[in-house]
Amino acid sequence: MEMNSPVGANALDVGADGIVGKPMDRVDGRLKVTGGARYAYEMRQGPSMLYGFVVEASIGKGKIRSIDTRAAEKAPGVVLVLTHRNAPEQGTGNHREAHPVLTGPQVTRYGEPVAFVVADSFEQARAAAYLVDVKYDPSSGKYALRTNLDQARVPHQRDGAVADSTVGDFASAFADAPVQIDETYTTPLQSHAMMEPHATLAMWDGDKLVLHTANQMLNQGQKVIATTLKIPVENVRLVSPFIGGGFGGKLWVNADAILAAIASRQLQRPVKTALTRQQIFHVTTHRSDTIQRIRLGTDRDGRILAIGHDVFSGNLPTEQTYEAAALQTRTLYAGPNRLTRHRLVPLDIPVASSMRAPGEAVGLLALECAMDELAEKLNLDPIELRMRNEPSEDPEKHIPYSSRHLIACLQEGARRFGWDKRNAKPGQVRDGRWLVGMGMAVATRGNPLQLSKANVRLDSDGTATVRMAMTDIGTGTYTILAQIAAEMLGLPTERIRVEIGDTIFPQAAGSGGSFGAGSSGSALFEACHVLREKLARTAGMDPKTARFANGSIASEEQSRKLTDLVGTGMDADGEIQPGSNNKNFSQQSYGAHFAEVGVDVDTGEVRLRRMLGVFTAGRVLNAKTARSQAIGGMVFGVGAALHEDVTLDPRFGYYVNHDLAEYHVPVHADIPTIDAIFLAELDNESNPLKSKGIGELGICGAGASIANAIYNACGARIRDYPITLDKLLAKLPVQA
Numbered sequence: 001m002e003m004n005s006p007v008g009a010n011a012l013d014v015g016a017d018g019i020v021g022k023p024m025d026r027v028d029g030r031l032k033v034t035g036g037a038r039y040a041y042e043m044r045q046g047p048s049m050l051y052g053f054v055v056e057a058s059i060g061k062g063k064i065r066s067i068d069t070r071a072a073e074k075a076p077g078v079v080l081v082l083t084h085r086n087a088p089e090q091g092t093g094n095h096r097e098a099h100p101v102l103t104g105p106q107v108t109r110y111g112e113p114v115a116f117v118v119a120d121s122f123e124q125a126r127a128a129a130y131l132v133d134v135k136y137d138p139s140s141g142k143y144a145l146r147t148n149l150d151q152a153r154v155p156h157q158r159d160g161a162v163a164d165s166t167v168g169d170f171a172s173a174f175a176d177a178p179v180q181i182d183e184t185y186t187t188p189l190q191s192h193a194m195m196e197p198h199a200t201l202a203m204w205d206g207d208k209l210v211l212h213t214a215n216q217m218l219n220q221g222q223k224v225i226a227t228t229l230k231i232p233v234e235n236v237r238l239v240s241p242f243i244g245g246g247f248g249g250k251l252w253v254n255a256d257a258i259l260a261a262i263a264s265r266q267l268q269r270p271v272k273t274a275l276t277r278q279q280i281f282h283v284t285t286h287r288s289d290t291i292q293r294i295r296l297g298t299d300r301d302g303r304i305l306a307i308g309h310d311v312f313s314g315n316l317p318t319e320q321t322y323e324a325a326a327l328q329t330r331t332l333y334a335g336p337n338r339l340t341r342h343r344l345v346p347l348d349i350p351v352a353s354s355m356r357a358p359g360e361a362v363g364l365l366a367l368e369c370a371m372d373e374l375a376e377k378l379n380l381d382p383i384e385l386r387m388r389n390e391p392s393e394d395p396e397k398h399i400p401y402s403s404r405h406l407i408a409c410l411q412e413g414a415r416r417f418g419w420d421k422r423n424a425k426p427g428q429v430r431d432g433r434w435l436v437g438m439g440m441a442v443a444t445r446g447n448p449l450q451l452s453k454a455n456v457r458l459d460s461d462g463t464a465t466v467r468m469a470m471t472d473i474g475t476g477t478y479t480i481l482a483q484i485a486a487e488m489l490g491l492p493t494e495r496i497r498v499e500i501g502d503t504i505f506p507q508a509a510g511s512g513g514s515f516g517a518g519s520s521g522s523a524l525f526e527a528c529h530v531l532r533e534k535l536a537r538t539a540g541m542d543p544k545t546a547r548f549a550n551g552s553i554a555s556e557e558q559s560r561k562l563t564d565l566v567g568t569g570m571d572a573d574g575e576i577q578p579g580s581n582n583k584n585f586s587q588q589s590y591g592a593h594f595a596e597v598g599v600d601v602d603t604g605e606v607r608l609r610r611m612l613g614v615f616t617a618g619r620v621l622n623a624k625t626a627r628s629q630a631i632g633g634m635v636f637g638v639g640a641a642l643h644e645d646v647t648l649d650p651r652f653g654y655y656v657n658h659d660l661a662e663y664h665v666p667v668h669a670d671i672p673t674i675d676a677i678f679l680a681e682l683d684n685e686s687n688p689l690k691s692k693g694i695g696e697l698g699i700c701g702a703g704a705s706i707a708n709a710i711y712n713a714c715g716a717r718i719r720d721y722p723i724t725l726d727k728l729l730a731k732l733p734v735q736a
């Protein structure tokens with residue numbers, strides 16, 4: 001099915017049992033808490049299995065002068081040391097197309113793999129890795145974004161979105177605007193910091209490769225590995241039933257998969273490897289830092305006349321991926337004159353890629369703080385300013401929104417949070433040594449749909465089995481797919497078996513970009529719809545009037561048990577793919593964040609006191625997992641506002657704080673009362689489920705609400721994230 005027209009009333013609306021949407025516990029929860037869920041590194045392959053360990057480059061850029069592996073090769077248990085001298089020729093491309101490793105003596109970035117030691121045990125491989133003696137001829141590199149802005153270029157189109165957009169005459173409208181804001185905001189390098197490290201177990205059966213690996217998008221990974229190893233894609237199988245978090249860090253193939261596959265092929269034995277936490281920072285991807293200039297021009301009543309957003313981010317010279325931080329600025333607020341521009345700076349540091357709502361997550365840290373500054377300049381309530389600039393259609397594309405209930409989120413959030421008690425003047429509310437303030441910001445995130453397929457089979461024992469190459473990165477995919485199948489087939493969820501995470505199953509979009517649930521769930525919906533029609537015809541009933549419940553199908557006075565109709569089993573396939581709806585309608589999820597913080601009047605310490613998110617995202621498929629995802633995103637926002645910052649040594653292209661001891665993320669003590677609610681909404685233009693993406697919505701705007709609350713608390717406006725006490729101290733009000 002292509003999404004080319006609105007979705008009418010369907011089986012989830014008419015005669016449904018209400019399974020979809022319930023706050024159902026995760027069907028895989030017991031496996032996870034009892035250790036039954038096996039992750040990539042927990043897979044074993046008999047006594048012949050070997051272990052690999054990566055040796056990283058210790059310079060930022062240059063060339064390997066010599067590499068001596070003799071001591072490592074003689075170390076206990078070592079069976080192979082791979083370097084560029086004995087690694088096979090590989091396919092090339094950007095990180096979305098191929099991931100070649102050990103291809104030559106050139107070093108393009110700090111931490112680039114220069115050797116791979118394989119031994120009988122992990123400990124032996126790690127010990128021998130330190131015996132590999134590599135000498136380099138360093139060369140000068142470009143490492144820091146700010147000092148290389150003169151190298152910026154216009155990047156290629158990204159995922160259908162052009163780098164620049166222009167509507168009207170921004171320059172003239174901004175110059176003539178009675179009220180203006182022109183500020184620059186910066187966000188730092190960030191790391192995904194998922195719980196499970198990148199890991200792979202590789203094994204060959206003749207010319208066929210099987211990889212148990214932590215990968216969010218298996219079909220894409222299958223293609224990248226085939227391209228890299230120069231083998232047919234049908235000879236590659238990726239298996240990843242459980243993933244311990246990804247946040248974008250496992251969207252693409254990394255060195256662990258390629259190195260394990262190469263070593264396994266050479267040795268004809270299974271090879272397992274995992275990156276250490278310290279290695280993850282340099283060997284895998286990260287989020288680029290950004291420099292963002294926001295310009296807003298309004299009339300005296302606060303109606304936007306001109307809105308401009310310029311973004312600089314960095315990546316390897318061979319890459320075109322950029323941080324699309326101005327995307328939400330193109331659609332969020334009305335205004336006749338508009339300008340957004342992205343520029344990409346080539347840098348000799350590890351690959352920058354998608355991380356936790358790429359684009360909007362950092363873009364809203366700038367835009368929503370600028371809106372707060374504008375509201376103060378206009379002497380307007382920040383919510384009122386946003387409501388005055390609510391668009392009636394997408395202001396750049398001039399197409400209708402598929403659904404948009406942002407004002408309802410703002411109003412309900414304000415009511416629940418007690419926004420009317422906020423003192424608009426900064427620094428006026430005191431609680432002991434704490435200055436207390438409230439802030440808010442808008443949330444928005446795109447709602448993409450991607451090609452996905454599914455198969456569902458109903459067996460004679462009354463069990464339905466769902467199969468697709470979808471993944472579950474901890475978000476609840478197993479559960480919502482079980483709910484959809486149960487609802488559609490009139491079965492209890494206990495009779496649904498969900499099998500995902502394997503490329504031998506039908507192709508699926510995978511987990512990422514807030515497209516996972518909508519894409520995979522819609523494919524399953526279609527498969528179940530086809531199966532319902534087959535069952536109805538077998539029962540001699542009209543598929544349009546047949547009702548499915550309690551393991552039976554009924555129409556008028558007739559009722560038949562499903563098990564009496566399927567014989568030895570009956571199955572059906574389903575498919576969803578984007579169509580004209582994503583071009584004819586502007587599709588986003590929306591929300592509003594509210595935060596209250598305390599700022600220590602003497603030290604500048606910031607403590608979040610409470611936080612609320614109110615969202616609309618189409619049909620909610622599981623109230624419990626949706627709320628959990630939204631709160632998780634909001635916690636990400638706390639990290640972006642107050643904690644997360646990869647510190648680059650600009651001399652060597654080296655990340656100084658490359659572990660979770662020094663790369664700070666929020667912990668339990670940082671998160672007090674926090675809640676997320678969803679307002680009722682159906683989006684008939686989105687997909688057959690009428691749902692929208694939730695996974696990344698929670699982070700979007702969350703950090704800005706905290707930054708705005710800090711300003712309201714103490715009057716210090718920090719535009720350089722994260723907002724740490726050293727930045728606040730100099731701006732705190734002098735106490736009498």
